[in-house]
Amino acid sequence: MYVMQYSGLLSKQLSTSYIRNGTRLASFGQYKNYGRFLQYRDRVAFWLKEQRVQVTRACARQFEFIAAQRIRRSLQIFHLYTRIWDEVALKEFIKTWKRRTLKNAKHFLTSSIGVTIYNWDRERISEEELNSCTQEIEGIYKLRDTTVICQKCNQRILIDNPQPGIKYCTCYGEKFSATSNADPTLISADGWRPYIERQDMLIWRREEPNFGGLFSYKVYGTFSDVTAEDFLHTQIDLEYRKKWDVTARELQVVDTDPSLQKSDNNGIDIIYWETIWPRLFMNRDYVYQRRWVIDKEKQLIIIISKVTEHPHVPNKPGIYRVTTYWSYMVIRPYTELHQPGIEFGLTYFDDPGVNVPSTITSWVTMTGLPDFLLRMRHASKNYQNYKLTKDANISTANRIFANDDVISEHSVDDESDKESEILDARDTQESDLIEEIETLTFTEMEQSDTCDVSDMSDEDIDIEDSTDEESL
Numbered sequence: 001m002y003v004m005q006y007s008g009l010l011s012k013q014l015s016t017s018y019i020r021n022g023t024r025l026a027s028f029g030q031y032k033n034y035g036r037f038l039q040y041r042d043r044v045a046f047w048l049k050e051q052r053v054q055v056t057r058a059c060a061r062q063f064e065f066i067a068a069q070r071i072r073r074s075l076q077i078f079h080l081y082t083r084i085w086d087e088v089a090l091k092e093f094i095k096t097w098k099r100r101t102l103k104n105a106k107h108f109l110t111s112s113i114g115v116t117i118y119n120w121d122r123e124r125i126s127e128e129e130l131n132s133c134t135q136e137i138e139g140i141y142k143l144r145d146t147t148v149i150c151q152k153c154n155q156r157i158l159i160d161n162p163q164p165g166i167k168y169c170t171c172y173g174e175k176f177s178a179t180s181n182a183d184p185t186l187i188s189a190d191g192w193r194p195y196i197e198r199q200d201m202l203i204w205r206r207e208e209p210n211f212g213g214l215f216s217y218k219v220y221g222t223f224s225d226v227t228a229e230d231f232l233h234t235q236i237d238l239e240y241r242k243k244w245d246v247t248a249r250e251l252q253v254v255d256t257d258p259s260l261q262k263s264d265n266n267g268i269d270i271i272y273w274e275t276i277w278p279r280l281f282m283n284r285d286y287v288y289q290r291r292w293v294i295d296k297e298k299q300l301i302i303i304i305s306k307v308t309e310h311p312h313v314p315n316k317p318g319i320y321r322v323t324t325y326w327s328y329m330v331i332r333p334y335t336e337l338h339q340p341g342i343e344f345g346l347t348y349f350d351d352p353g354v355n356v357p358s359t360i361t362s363w364v365t366m367t368g369l370p371d372f373l374l375r376m377r378h379a380s381k382n383y384q385n386y387k388l389t390k391d392a393n394i395s396t397a398n399r400i401f402a403n404d405d406v407i408s409e410h411s412v413d414d415e416s417d418k419e420s421e422i423l424d425a426r427d428t429q430e431s432d433l434i435e436e437i438e439t440l441t442f443t444e445m446e447q448s449d450t451c452d453v454s455d456m457s458d459e460d461i462d463i464e465d466s467t468d469e470e471s472l
Contacts, residue, residue, distance in 0.1 A: 125291040136330040159197035198370045216349035228333040230383040244379035250274040266293040301331040324351035
């Protein structure tokens, strides 16, 4: 194609009718009488005809080179602008991050180091919060006097179900109950209202604002057959709780406060707890910080649990993570911490994250909470047996391991003794064999010396020579 265009351009340049800028150019037509110009024209046309393939290839290579150079330059420009915009975006991100960091200065350590370290200094349950629970039992006494004690006859007001051994008030009628009655005098100033009564237990509830009708609960119990120490260890001994708490699917210590000195009187841990829910619901799990302390001077045990976030326990698929949970428990013995007889106060709230009708929630609470406390009571009574069994199993295992070590040592010693006996027997046998060989060779040498060669016949000589050759 390019050869044809070039040939056409030359023919136009050399034609007789071609005029450029108003001036007729010289052409071969003017010199048609001269054969030299005619030969040049024919030679150029013939050359172009013969070299059209090479010219086409050269033009194609030139065009490819130009196209490659332009594509390369375009890519370089694209990468350059990309780098420029990346740097601009990075600078903008750094500026934004700095502004947020300066705005939230107290969270600077977490944001700069990352989420791989738990900030104990910021998340630890404080001493002030522990001290605020020391008067919890006295507060429950006042709550009981104002909500379940009749101001007229000073008798107990019926809450939901009558319990044996208690004389109830009849001032408001025999069918009067504090749960179904809306008398504002039966509600404390903090909003606590009597809710459930079981043997040795009273339970109040209070609606929590901003949680869609959910309630927090306060429990007061008296167990005459349980010690305060056993009641404590029943809750903080996670291995034992897995045995008596049928709703605990997984329960483990995730982290421990590194600044706390190890002691039998206090502890601060991060706990992961997964609870089993009915089949229609997903299981719930909790990540909470638990701090407990034994105050021997005041004869009090305080346990505080609050939900938290820990980088080592991310959310699990198929399990709902509870993000709102807190619990305060105070245990006080009748006499001593190791003697039977305690009274305790438990106040807790959690948001399970499911919208259930209030009737179902009330039924679950009225059946589940007392049953859980009764299981805890029986587990506390059996804790010493569990501990003795555990210690006995550990001592038995240690004894078995020790016996195995002794048996192995004896077996090693016996084997070594047997090997030494075998070696000694082999040595004695070899020494005896060597002595016998020496004796036989010595006697044979003496006999050979006493025998005269001249007395031997030719046959004997031939036989001796043959035996020597065979031995060789």
